[in-house]
Amino acid sequence: MTPILATIYEAENRWGRDDDFFLAAVDETPAARVLDVGCGTGRLTLALAARGHTVTGVDPDRASLAVARTKPDAGRVTWIEGTSDVLPDAAYDVAVLSSHVAQEIRAEDDWAGTLADLRRALVPGGLLVFDSRDPAARRWEHWNPTDSRRRLALPDGTVVDAWTEVTEVSQGSVSFVHHYVFPDGDELRSPGTLRFRTEAELRTALAAAGFTVVRIHGGWDREPVGASGDGELIVIARAAG
Known part of the structure; x- marks a missing residue:
């Protein structure tokens, strides 16, 4: 992403109901060590840090991270330029992929590898929370x-x-x-x-990577799949112990 596209991204992606959902989901684990994968310009990342969590933001895009690092209190976050393969083992209590980052991982081998990396980076019993549009x-x-x-x-x-x-x-x-x-x-x-992965495809990939699905919502008010105009698959899964 170029600097001007990072600026446009900031203008186009303001705080919304999805951010409220992720913040509430993470807050269920007080003072958590949180991993924000595909953190972009840090909107959710910094909000998580402000709530008292220890937060690491990871993104491969240098221009997005440059914007994130200029924001107030950016020093409270550990910023890493890279992808999930650089993550340490068993270092996080919660991992999030917001803003449909999961859909940016297109190849199935890459998706399987990302989930395996996240399973490795989470402590046993750690939570993975992400969103993907329902096809x-x-x-x-x-x-x-x-x-x-x-x-x-x-x-x-x-x-x-x-x-x-x-x-x-x-x-x-x-x-x-x-x-x-x-x-x-x-x-x-x-x-x-x-x-666009189906619910069945998401469940299969998560199980293969060592996750147990806790629940999948269809909207930001925690509606069942297919019962919301949001058209989402919002996944909460737990790493195997």
């Missing part, structure tokens, strides 16, 4: 120039017109392009691909 909800059908159009205000006052378009849906993956148009007419395009 049954077909949320990508609203990722089009009409339904997704939005305006973003950057810190310097610049207003950016934005929208998303889907470019391909194939074999459980959805590819798309975010468009960002600046007042002078310059356009920045940010392509991406997300893996």
Whole structure:
């Protein structure tokens, strides 16, 4: 991610109901050693530290971490540039992957490896909490120039017109392009691909990595799967003892 995309990401991803959920889930383990994988610019990471947890934020993107390190109280967090393979053994009580980071891990071998790394990094009985969009909800059908159009205000006052378009849906993956148009007419395009795993696929991968599923919610108010307009699969799993 370039510095300007990191700034746009900040403007587009404000605190929301998903952050409230993750914060409450972690708070169920007081004074926890928390691992935030794919921490990005540190929105949730810093909030967890402010609640008294000992927090490590891990992300492979240098520009995102650079933004995170400039924020107030960033010194309370241990920031690591990298992926799950750099994590120490049995060092954390809770691991979180928020903002659908799990869907960014597209190849099944990489997903299995990430879960194995997280199992290794958690203490026996430690919790893993992550979100993944439910493919049954077909949320990508609203990722089009009409339904997704939005305006973003950057810190310097610049207003950016934005929208998303889907470019391909194939074999459980959805590819798309975010468009960002600046007042002078310059356009920045940010392509991406997300893996949409079913509940059954998530359960199978977790079991193979040594996790027991505690529960899976379908929305941020802890509704059953399929019973919420949020269209989520919010997983809480426990590392084998």
